[in-house]
Amino acid sequence: MISKTLLVVMLFVTTLSSVAQRADSLVAQLDSVRNERRVKTLNLLSGEYVDSDPVKAFGYAREALNLATEIGDRRGLAAAYNNLGVLYKAQGALDKSLEYYMKSLHIYDTLQLKDSTVMKLGVASIKNNMANIYSLKKDHNLATKYLEESHKLFVELKDDRHIIGSLNNLGILYSDIDMDDRAMQYFIEATSLGEKIGLKNSDSYNNVGNIFFSQGNFQRAVEFYEKALQIARDKNDRVGILKTAINLGVTYAKARQPAAAKVYLDEALVLCNDLQAYADLPAIYKAMASNEAIQNNFKGAYEMQLRYDDARQKIYSEESSRNIAQMEMIIEFEEKEHELSSLRAQSEIDRLELRSRTLFIVVITISGLAIVGGYNFYYINKKQSLKARKELAKALSRDK
Incomplete structure (x- = not known):
């Protein structure tokens, strides 16, 4: 069965000609921006790399989180938590992902923003992402609740791009509960709106x-998957390519066309490992097992089934948490190295400042002593001079 996953909406994503151009431009800005602007740039970079280099995206999100915490930038902190939630979800750490989304939502609920549009967009995006997790956990009641609330906010904002995403998500949700007719209505509405505003989206197709596919109409399924794949390739959307390649591989395997299935599943496996999108590994191995079985290669099918079981277990096991912990340790080590360098630099500054303050105090003290000494010298000389004049006056009066 083809896995169905709700779209994940990132905060603060801009639209330029390509991911590479956006990322390069943002990296160039890092040297010149400080405080809240730097936090925002780091969050933007995390969003740019989430599909192409999750480890790098994780690093930027963590840096944004640390800086936002240090300077008290709560809006930036909410965005960083949201971005980390997206990355943990891709790793299959659903509970950790949900925890970060909830932290992000809590911050937005307590923010006093003058711009209500920014507030609504942030809340809507996070609720959309929370619905994603609840859908994966098969908690359709909570998934529906958060999706409907999210969709309502996007409609109020007249944000067509996000409306398309929420329409797709609502369709996926109804498809999960076997309400295909209603699901198809949402998908068609999303596709039509995308074509209307010139925003081609592989997810809709x-x-x-x-x-x-669920209706057994594999030919029509392939037609839409191929359209989706072309859109994803044109946009260099590697995550979109991965999802579509899995869909095509599964469909060709079901249609008993093993050669075509193998091409797409092999591509999907390579991309999955490159992107560290381990949550997709079970679907790939399961399809590969099925594809080997239809060729009567039962040994190969058995090996792939073992890989499927292993991948599925790792997503929710301690090993997954350990891998994530290792990633965090690497990032934290780099952060500590940077922090140590900063502390060393600050220590040198403090030493020079202390030396300057000491010299200043010495100068002031010497100056003070000089003034006091000068005053005493002047006062004593004056007193002695006065005494001498008095004695001289007495002597002169005796002579007379």
């Missing part, structure tokens, strides 16, 4: 393909 993938989702329509999923409906046809």
Whole structure:
């Protein structure tokens, strides 16, 4: 069965010609921005790399989190928590992901922002992402609640790009509970709106393909998947390519076309490892096992089934948490090295400042002593001079 995953909405994402150009531009800005602007830039960079280099995205999100905490930038902190939630979800750490989303939502609920549009967009995006986790956990009641609340906010904002995403998500949710007709309505609405505003989105076509797949209409499913794949390739959306390649591989395996299935599943496996999108590994190995079985290669099918079981277990096991912990340790070590360098520099500054203050105090003290000494010298000389004049006057009066 093809896995269905709600779209994950990132905060503060801009639209330029390519991911590489956006990332390069943002990296160039890092040297010149400070405080809240730096936090925002780091969060933007995390969003840019989330599909192409999750480890780098994780590093930027953690740096944004640390800086936002240090300077008290609560809006930036909320965005960093949201971005980390996205990354943990991709690793299959659903509870950790949900924890960060909840922290982000709590901050937004307590923020007093003058711009209500920013507030609504932040809350809507986070609720959309929380619905994603609840959908994966098969808690359809909470998934529906958060999706509907999120969609309502996007409609109020007249944010077509996010409306398309929430329409797709609502369609996926209804597809999960076997309400395909209603799901198809949402997918068609999302596709139509995307075409209307010139925003081609591979997810909409993938989702329509999923409906046809579930109905056993593999030919129509492939038609929509191929459209989705072309859009993803044109945009260099590696995550979109990964999802669509899995869909095509599964569909061709079900249609008993093992050669075509293998091409797409092999591509998906490479991308999955490159992107560290380990949550997708079970679907790939399961499809590979099925593809080997239809070729009567039962040994290969058995090996892939073992890999499927192992991958599925690792997503929710201690090993997954350990891998994430290792990633955190690497990032934290780099942060500590940077912090140590900063402390060394600050220590040198403090030493020079202390030396300057000491010299200043010495100068002031010497000056003070000089003034006091000068005053005493003047006072004593004056007193002695006065005494001498008095004695001289007495002597002169005796002579007379």
